[in-house]
Amino acid sequence: MTTQISSRQAARRHPRGLATLVLAEMWERFSLYGMVAILVHFLAAPAAHGGMGLDEGTAEAVEGVYMAMICLLALPGGWVADRFLGARRAVLWGGLVIMAGHIAMAIPGHGGVWPGLCLIVVGTGLLKPNISAMVGRLYAADDDQRRDAGYSLFYMGINFGAVLSPIVVGYLGEEIDWHLGFGAAAVGMALGLSQYVLGGRRLSGLREEPVVRPTAAERRKLLRSGAYSAAGTAVLITALAATHALSIDNVTFVLTVIAVVVPAGYLWSMYRSPKVTGAERTKIKAYVWLFVAAALFWMVYDQMGNELNLFAAEKTDLSLFGWHIPASWTQTLPSLFVIVLAPVFAAFWVRRGRRMSTPLKFGLALVLVGASFFVMAAASAIASNGVRVSLMWLVGVYVIQVMGEMCLSPVGLSVTTKLAPRAFTNQMMGVWFLAAATGDAIGAQLPRLGHTVMSQSMNFLWQGALCAVAGVGLALATRKLRALMSEHPDKAPETAAVTVAA
Incomplete structure (x- = not known):
């Protein structure tokens, strides 16, 4: 015994x-x-x-x-x-x-x-x-x-x-x-x-x-490619410096383009690969829609580190029990809510989540993250009068965003594995993280609009509306995407609602 x-x-x-x-x-x-x-x-x-x-x-x-x-x-x-x-x-x-x-x-x-x-x-x-x-x-x-x-x-x-x-x-x-x-x-x-x-x-x-x-031939090819890339980069930097165009802003613009072009090129090369079967190409078509949805989600969600972080410092009343807390402390909230909400969502996915298809979960995530920026638009409108808003506005925003993250992040990890072509099984998980790279890069440039061409409140509003509309559209396209994915809601794999603070 x-x-x-x-x-x-x-x-x-x-x-x-x-x-x-x-x-x-x-x-x-x-x-x-x-x-x-x-x-x-x-x-x-x-x-x-x-x-x-x-x-x-x-x-x-x-x-x-x-x-x-x-x-x-x-x-x-x-x-x-x-x-x-x-x-x-x-x-x-x-x-x-x-x-x-x-x-x-x-x-x-x-x-x-x-x-x-x-x-x-x-x-x-x-x-x-x-x-x-x-x-x-x-x-x-x-x-x-x-x-x-x-x-x-x-x-x-x-x-x-x-x-x-x-x-x-x-x-x-x-x-x-x-x-x-x-x-x-x-x-x-x-x-x-x-x-x-x-x-x-x-x-x-x-x-x-x-x-x-790598074989000796592969190493030589890699060295040549590295040398050409280094030389091209050096020439580009020299040309930008000579024309007085080498600025921090221009560097961020170039890196943003790279973060968009590389994932798109990678997905296209995977789709065209002779190692991918016709049935697998059909699943890649569905995955592209989910990839774009994920990029939109991270475009808004990861502005917590820049736009929402500065909003906390400049337009939020950070007095807590008579003590002024540093603005950076608000960055603890999303991870704290992940720890609190993860068990709740884990239980929900086990009991009810199998009846919801992956596109529907992604659509819900987009609607939630869009709603969080509707809240931010209201907070920004109030703060535009010179009044510092309550910290509870940011608390509410982060709760909504983390709920959206629970609908997208663990589900995305699961569906990426499911839709991966056999020849790209190991690489496909890296492709999922490229969605965050694309979203983060685009989201890095969007706060500029609130400083130049429109108010900050309007900037939050249109981004929230874009995500909400995209989420509804994805939900409406659920039947078509399920057919491409060969997914049935009542047979969808269970997913653990544990998410990575990427």
Whole structure:
């Protein structure tokens, strides 16, 4: 009897390496989201207050494009691990590069800001996709239940780090010194790396070598392509500098175009690939609509880091129990609501969600995120009279947005796997994250409209209306999209309502 009980307990127990990966990722997210919570404030703050003194529209564009590049580089980051470094070394090197970026930003003055942001983007592209993949590889191929539970714990760790970081980094950055806040983010990444290295023995069962090493011919081709790309980039930068067109705004515009063109090109090449069957092409057609819907969702949702962050600082009454809280603390709210609402939505999807098709869930997500910007339009209209609005306006907005995220993010992960062509099964998850890159990049430019061609309230209003109309249209097209996807609501796969703070 004792032996049988011990065997059952062992079957329920998670691999010891899970704790190592959860804590490492929690501290990495602490460093990322802490820095993001103060980034737009630092960029827009006048030089007299230690900031960069950028125009608000430019500061918001930089923050949004920065987040877009993090999502965009997840795809090549996974490829580098598969072909050259292996996942374990890619995570280690990625963490070291991230920490170097935060250290560069912590140096007093502005000289380390742009190199630091570039280093963090590259390092996160290496670390993020590979540490997520390593979690799944801790479990046997047929151990689906424990793997799902393991990912739930992993994502809860992510959101816990995202809740804690704005409080620590935000206070140090806003109230004491910007660079001290960036330094705290570096300390967070150092703690994550220490946890990862010290717990390495728990990961001994994971493959350290690349999955497929490139042949000599492939390496030569890669070197030529890299050299041509580097030369082309150098020529472009030189030409822009010679014509006095090399500005921060123009760089963000170029990166926005890249974030739109690359995913579109990737989906097109996948659709035209001879490795894809006719039936799979039909599913890709359906997936394109879901991809566009996801990009629209993230276009609005991820403005919390720039437009809504500045709204908190400039137009929101941040008095709480007689104490003025830093604006960056409002960035804890979305992750906090994810932790609170995830179990609720998990229970709902199990009981009722199987009757709702994927397009309908995506449509609901778009309607909700659109409604959140209707609320922001009202708050902005009130604040336009010089009155600071209650913090409860932002609380309500974030509750609505997180409800939308619960309808889209976990469902999107599931449907991406379901609709993936056989030849692109592993790469398809990276394609899903490209939707966030596209949405973030476009959303980075939209706040400019509220500073130039229309009021901020009207800017919120038309974006909310666009998402709401798109959501209704997607819901109306449910039957057609279900046919393309070969999906039936009563047979739709169950999805766990646990979402990544990407």
